[in-house]
Amino acid sequence: MQNNKIMTQTFTDISSQELDALIERITQAKAHQLTLSPEDCELLLDALLTLASMQEKLSDNDITISKLRKLAGIVQSSESLKSNLAKGKKSTPHGRKNKAQAAQIKPEVIHHKHTDLQKGDNCPECPTGKLYKFEPATFLRITGHSPFKPEQHVMERLRCNACGAYFTAPVSDEVIADGALHQKYGYSARALMSISKYYAGSPFYRQGSMQDLLGVSISASSIFDQIEQAANAVYPVQKYLTELAATAEHYALDDTKNRILNQTSVMKKSRDGKTRARTGVYTSGLIATVAEHNIILFQTNIGHAGEFIDEILQKRPADLAEPILMSDALSANKPSKVMVKMSLCNSHARRQFYDVHSHFPEEVAWVIEEYGKIWHHENTVQAQSLPADKRLAYHQQHSLPVMYRIANWGQAHLDKGTVEANSGLGKAINYYLKHFAGLSAFCCIEGAQLDNNKMENQLKLIIRDRKNAMFKKTQAGADIGDVLTSLIATCADAGVNALEYLTVLQRYSDKLRLNPELYLPWNYKSQSPD
Structure with missing residues (x-):
């Protein structure tokens, strides 16, 4: 009798995406002792009835592979396909790119439990009812706080009254992951300082003033010192990306004026081969497309974009085909060492x-x-x-x-x-x-x-920093900015969380010096559980 009921049941197709989402919600409900919504219960019932029907049909040997795939939801029924075709293809809404959304952080789930009521208690509103678990209420809260949070770590110590030996309690792995013992500024703090300066365009003094206002005082000189340490740690990856850029199939090139306060004129060869005193400071930007990845590089010094691309192309293997170079029509932007296919903006x-x-x-x-x-x-x-x-x-x-x-x-x-x-x-x-x-x-x-709009958009990072900070003080400071801006821009283009990436690079700085190719924005997660 039960079998006949199953056979006459009308089933709803459950796609693999719906099934995966249902499994995830059931797992969360089990972990946090939550109830399922009526919609989830209905989906779960459909899945169980489908399973029962499949078992019955398989036992009767009265089913084909095609029918089995359709019944399991692997392929859609003809009715579903027909209805989807009738709807037509939906247009993609305007907005942010999907890859940029991949870097979003999931909200922390915080559970609030009843302190006065629990399951099975009498209802406070009526004399006869009993309470049972129901679908929880929920809302999203965005909180604000200082970008930097001071933590005072107090480690318990024991001392032997005979030999005087000290025994200090170890700190957690989470603390060590953000910096060595007794390191005042964590890797994440250095990474955030770098992003604030070279992506948001907030000068060191402005960051220090903001922190004074928020109650966590950090001087401008301390911020620069920490950013310098971050740049030293991640430099091997930026250097490898520069070498990898030499193998690109397509380049986009442009530059913009900049200023280094302590920079004096230097004797340097011009594009005509003559050595002369030069003073013009530019930041050259380059997008090198290697396979499906874009490598974004910046260089600030006395020199034009054409000289920057010459440095890159000098390392290019001779057996590779001529690359395509996109730029404006200025002769100073054209390479002089390697033949390229020129395309203009x-x-x-x-x-x-x-x-x-x-x-x-x-x-x-x-x-x-x-x-x-x-x-x-x-x-x-x-x-x-x-x-x-x-x-x-x-x-x-x-x-x-x-x-x-x-x-x-x-x-x-x-x-x-x-x-x-x-x-x-x-x-x-x-x-x-x-x-x-x-x-x-x-x-x-x-x-x-x-x-060449994509390269010009990337140069806005340099222009934003130049407008807010006015100048670089030394060539060393400009080099630090080039290293970090290059990595941050490459992360942003790849849809990678730059804060997490810079933190991981600092954490594994010893390993990436030996194998920088394993710590690129698009493959670094395979080297660590971070």
């Missing part, structure tokens, strides 16, 4: 037109509208996640005609004399025509990008 070309919009509103409006079509095509390519070869074919079909249309339009204006060559619009047209090959490289070279 279309955002720079578009900006040339946009800057003269007030003087040539109709002409510039047409160019901006045409250029907008190209970025629309790029958005379409990204939305469809097309591989490099199909992306190239798509741009050749849709974007290259637009590029030629703008070029022909500009050349016609110059030929007819309707636009003076020395005017603002004439200079924008000449820039476009002169660098057309590099600007249209994304339509001719597989893997070439449309613009």
Whole structure:
């Protein structure tokens, strides 16, 4: 009789994702003595009925593999598939990228138990009812506190009254994991100081003033000392990333002015090969794409971005194919040691037109509208996640005609004399025509990008720090900033928790000196349980 009831039961498909989530909730309920919601109870009942039906069918030898997979929820039923197709593909909502969400920290679960009531007690509201466990109430609370918390560790000591030997109680493993014994500032504190300075752009003095306000006084000089120790500990990884960058398939390059207060002029070779006194301080930024990972590097010194890429490419193995380099059209950004496939930033070309919009509103409006079509095509390519070869074919079909249309339009204006060559619009047209090959490289070279916006966004870290701190005092201080900013930016791009990563690198500084390749942002978790 029971079997007939099972056979007539209408089952609901339970997907593997729903089943995994249910298992997790049941595990939490068991661990914390919680009750299940009515929805979870219904899912659990469906799972049990499905299991009973499977056992019965298997015992009767009256089931095919296809039916078994459908019954177990491994594949959807035809009705479910049909309904999903009718709904169509949902559009991805605008917002943060999924990889950035991977670095989010789960909230700490804090349980509050009744002190006056417990299961089985009489109901305080009525004379007849009994209390039983029900689905708990819950809310999320975000708390605020000082970024740094002082901890005074008091270790019990015993002393022998005969020999005078001391026996000190050991500290917990958690304390040792954040720093050596008697180390005042933990690894996590040093990492947070580094992120506040080189990602949030908070100068040392501002951090010290903020800590005075919050009741945990730390001087600006102490913050710099701790950041220097953090940089020394993690430097082997940054050095290895610089060597690994030499093998990249694609580079994005740019630079911005900076200032080192104590820096004097130095005798250094220019790009023309002549040695002369030079004073210009720049921070050069580089994104090197190796496989599916982006390595972000910064270098602050007297020199341009082209000299930085020369240093990287000098270490490049000779048997590798020519890489693609994305930059603006400045000759100082071009490498001189190794041949590369040049692609130029279309955002720079578009900006040339946009800057003269007030003087040539109709002409510039047409160019901006045409250029907008190209970025629309790029958005379409990204939305469809097309591989490099199909992306190239798509741009050749849709974007290259637009590029030629703008070029022909500009050349016609110059030929007819309707636009003076020395005017603002004439200079924008000449820039476009002169660098057309590099600007249209994304339509001719597989893997070439449309613009250099990603590198320019990374340089905002440097610009933010420069605006807030005004300058670096010494070249050594600039080098420290380059090491930490490079690692923090690489973490941010990879969706890795930079605070956790810098803390782990300091904790295992002895090991990473020997094998830095095992402690990169995308593989360091496999080397430790952190």
